[in-house]
Amino acid sequence: MGSSLIETVVDEIVKTKDEKGNTLQKVNMNRIKLSEIHEQPWFPKTLRDGLTDELQCVFKFGKVYEPIVPRLAKAIQAAGARGVVDLCSGAGGPWTWLRRSLAQQMNSEQIEICLTDKFPNIAAFEREKEVSGGAITYCRDSVDASKIPPSLDGFRVLFTSFHHFSPDEAAAILQDAVDNRRGIAVFEAARRSPLTILLTSIVFFGGFLVVPLIRPFRASLLFWTYLIPVVPFVLWLDGVISCLRSYPPAELAELVSRVKPQDYVWDIGEVRGLLTPVTYMLGYPAPSPK
Numbered sequence: 001m002g003s004s005l006i007e008t009v010v011d012e013i014v015k016t017k018d019e020k021g022n023t024l025q026k027v028n029m030n031r032i033k034l035s036e037i038h039e040q041p042w043f044p045k046t047l048r049d050g051l052t053d054e055l056q057c058v059f060k061f062g063k064v065y066e067p068i069v070p071r072l073a074k075a076i077q078a079a080g081a082r083g084v085v086d087l088c089s090g091a092g093g094p095w096t097w098l099r100r101s102l103a104q105q106m107n108s109e110q111i112e113i114c115l116t117d118k119f120p121n122i123a124a125f126e127r128e129k130e131v132s133g134g135a136i137t138y139c140r141d142s143v144d145a146s147k148i149p150p151s152l153d154g155f156r157v158l159f160t161s162f163h164h165f166s167p168d169e170a171a172a173i174l175q176d177a178v179d180n181r182r183g184i185a186v187f188e189a190a191r192r193s194p195l196t197i198l199l200t201s202i203v204f205f206g207g208f209l210v211v212p213l214i215r216p217f218r219a220s221l222l223f224w225t226y227l228i229p230v231v232p233f234v235l236w237l238d239g240v241i242s243c244l245r246s247y248p249p250a251e252l253a254e255l256v257s258r259v260k261p262q263d264y265v266w267d268i269g270e271v272r273g274l275l276t277p278v279t280y281m282l283g284y285p286a287p288s289p290k
């Protein structure tokens with residue numbers, strides 16, 4: 001099948017039996033196979049960085065990820081991880097405030113975060129490092145979440161980015177975490193629901209409101225937001241596409257069923273948020289029997 005930007009593809013799950021012949025739950029993943037504009041290599045870096053900056057700011061004011069703090073703290077502790085490797089970080093995601101909330105929840109002094117992205121927004125990563133007094137670091141080089149270098153040690157987290165990956169890639173990301181005995185958490189604000197798709201218009205208008213708050217100041221962001229509003233438009237369009245590509249809990253469970261060995265604890269569901277629920281999936285090695 002081709003992969004044009006507007007092609008609808010049903011990702012059929014081919015594997016319906018495990019190796020012992022037991023029938024697995026069959027889930028048809030009715031994801032729309034669309035590529036987001038900002039993940040195209042040809043999309044200009046200035047626009048992509050502006051888009052991730054605006055998204056991060058809008059999500060911060062919408063307190064989108066606040067409800068996931070207790071679950072993430074529990075999973076990081078259960079995994080015995082000392083730090084976090086954030087994948088597909090964009091402009092740094094929620095870590096400025098989340099790092100403090102997690103430390104509080106975990107009764108820990110400090111938790112170290114390493115930001116990574118296939119297209120790193122270095123100016124934003126530098127800002128996060130400075131604001132956190134060095135508790136947040138970053139990888140200057142491109143890090144593809146589907147090919148994580150072994151040197152990156154820590155609990156793996158993906159915020160609103162797991163939908164970028166096809167079912168095979170997504171299952172491989174989970175398998176790699178299990179093979180390396182790393183904890184992994186996926187949180188998605190994007191959902192395949194009419195309400196969440198409607199709420200992407202808040203992200204569009206929010207994009208206009210947050211620009212004066214974004215640091216470091218860039219005249220290009222003013223231009224591409226207020227004079228020619230390419231950034232808020234792509235932010236909105238990619239938001240809609242993200243929703244249509246997102247994995248609901250049943251499909252995340254199906255992806256987990258492909259991962260071997262099954263000696264991991266998996267916690268999958270949705271938690272109510274201020275505006276829209278957040279879908280979550282957490283996985284960490286099961287405690288060994290005493």
Ligand SMILES: C[S@@+](CC[C@H](N)C(=O)[O-])C[C@H]1O[C@@H](n2cnc3c(N)ncnc32)[C@H](O)[C@@H]1O
Pocket residue numbers: 038039052055056059087088089090091092093094116117118119143144145146158159160161164
């Ligand atoms: C919607 S943004 C999410 C940003 C951030 N996690 C947040 O919540 O604000 C998605 C990010 O995923 C990155 N990305 C896309 N494909 C990737 C891949 N294969 N590996 C690593 N990063 C990727 C993009 O560059 C972009 O910064």
